[in-house]
Structure formats: C-alpha cells, structure tokens
Amino acid sequence: MKEKVKAVHYINQFFAGLGGEDKAEMGLQARDGAAGPGVGLEKSSAGQLEIVKTIICGDNFFQSHREEVLAKIAKLVREASPDVFIAGPAFNAGRYGIACREAAEYVRAQSGIPTVTAMFRENPALGVRPFNTYVLPTEDSVLGMGRILPELARFACRLGAGESIGEAEQEGYFPRGFRYNVALRETAAARAVVMLKEKLGGKILTEIPLPAADKVTPPSPVADLAKATVVLATDGGLVPKGNPDRLESAYATKWFRYSMAGLSALEASRWESIHGGCDVTFINQDPHRLLPLDTMRSLVAEGKVGRLDDYFYTTTGNGTTIANAVRIGKEIAAKIKESGANAVMLTST
C-alpha cells in the first residue's frame, strides 16, 4: 500500500461545523479536500488516505430531496474518481445514519467504488439487511470519535487499495446479510455431530443465525369511531412548559401523561417540546403541530369520534435504548389498557 488512497467523504451539516438542527434543511455542498472528521481520518492514516472531496448535506434536506441528492453525490463521485467512498461516522444519529447508508449504497451500486460508513449498533439505519456497504461499529456518541477514526481510515485504505475483506466476525464490521458459499474441510455430518455434542453440554452453536423476528399481531380495526375513545400520544417530548418532571431530551428512561381536561387548545405559553434530536422551533410556536388537540376536539364535537381521553402520553424518542423503549412502551400500553381506551394516535417527529 505505497500509493495514497483517494477518497470522497460524506458528512452532515453538524460535522461540517455549519450548524446543528437549525441547519438540517441546508442543501448539498461540496468542498475540495477534507473537512470535519475527514481531517481526523487523514491524520490517523499516517498520510495514506487523501480526501479529495467532501460532500456536505443537511440531514433533513437529504430526506426530503433524496433522489436529487443521491444523483448529485453520484455525479461528484464520478468526477472525483476516488478509490473509496466514506460516509460518517454517524454514531447514534438516525437521519444522519440513514443518509450515510443510502449514500454509500447508492455510490456502490452506481459506480462500483467500494464504500464504508460507521455507526452505533442501535442506529435505526441498520434496520434492514442486506447492506450494500461496509458498516463499522461505533460508540453511541461522538465520544467514540477518537476510537473510530483510525479504524475507519484503515478500513477505507484497505478497500481503496483493492484488498479483499474477510468475514464480518473476523474483521469486526456489522454482518452485511450476504451469504457466501465457502468450502469446508469437514462434512456437514461431522460438523453436526460437533454441534450436537456442544448442545448436550449446554452450548448452542449455529452456522445460520436466525434473525430476531419481532412480529406483532396487527390489532383489529376500530369498529365505530363515533363510539370510540381515542388517546393521543407522542414521542416528540411534549411537556408542560418548564418540564417540571424533567423528562429527558435524549436517552429517555421516563414517560409521563398530562391532563388536557377542559383545554380546547394547547397554548404555546403552557407547553413545549424538549426533544433534543430535532429543531423544535415550529412545535414550540404551535404545539398542535405535534399533538393535534384542536382537531380532535372538533372531531369529537362533530360526533366523528366518540371521546378524546383526558390524558396524552409523552416521552422522548431520541436515541432511546431499545431496552428502555420497550419498557416505556409496555408501561404506557398497560396504563392505556387500564383506561379502557379503544385506540391510540401516536405522533412522532
């Protein structure tokens, strides 16, 4: 690996130092050379890696202009003709993770150039396999930047140099979901006997891990809305102004329910969103943009909906660990079931 490996690097507005949630709507920009964590990537590659182009895009803009953005990225990559395409690292940022994955997969599909990105194992972008890109695991926050940069740089250099990459278990990237045929020395019968012996000893081995399918039986539809009680809920972190119960803005472990009894509207002076993962300006100007109380009151008055429950349920869906999310969901479900409501309308940022 004597020659430098040329790379194009994709990052979001935050890591480019252009702003936080307030700049998530910004469009695509391209710069020569490295920016943000790209500088760190080059540094930790001991001069091996050269980022010739950095592509920057707002996380929200990517979502709302996906096709246009992907086409532009593909064009910029074609023009730069790099050896490898790198995106992120995204850590636990959902929209950024999605953008990284989609950009990497698109570049791979369009140009054949190898790609790599990096994110936390619970990033929603990892939801569905297979990945048409390599994804390295990171910690759940930027505190992990120091650790991932040299690994990402090294992996990118190997890809760019045309090195073949081994299995996920050996190399440490997330299994991509592809199955390859491999010739083994032992016959299946011999391997099965080994696995049976281990199983009798209490150790479960498998050559094909079954995916953890978590299916829920679809609840039956509401028979008659005019007779039903509907409950409003949100994971947009809507709380009374001042957040008296201290609902977390991220990594929530709590949920609350607040009474709307007697209220025909949610006034901006009395409610706010403390969601730390997106720009809550619009919601704080008018909380109905998150919880449609005004509309529901009208629908009940018109007889279209039987009743609106007095309480709305709230938590913050921002980097919530899966374990906590399941627990919070179960607790809220139990409370709602206790109340005898027929249906829930859940709004999510």
Add this chain to the structure above:
Amino acid sequence: MAKEIERAGITTVLIAGLPEIARNIGVTRILKGHAVTAPTGNPDLSLDEEKMLRRKITETALKLLTTEVAEQLVVMKY
C-alpha cells in the same frame, strides 16, 4: 412505543416524521406526517390553511384506525 401498545391489543396509528424507520420496525398502521419538525402542521401555511392540513392528516390517521390490516399499512399521503 407503537409496537408495545399494539402488543397489548390496542389499535394504534403512528403519524411519523420518518415513516421508513417505523416500517422497518414493523409498526402496523403508519401515516407519513408533514415533516420531522412538524408532523401535524406546516409553518409555511397560514393558520387557516394549517388547520385544514392538520384536519386532513388527522382524519386520514383515523381512517387507518378503522382499516383492516393483515400485516402492515404505510400511507404516504393524506
């Protein structure tokens, strides 16, 4: 949250800023909201227009609640 409420047998509709994530997780009834920053509103509209939009979104969401679904229903417009 949606899946746990569904697991308890309560019919749920999710108005989602990011419907694809909800789809991957396997929520049964999903309606795309207007945007991450305003799922049931649109700050670019006048208040009257916004209320009309909110009504459309809410009514479509209620429609999903009364719709029989075998596995998953993801609706992207209202």
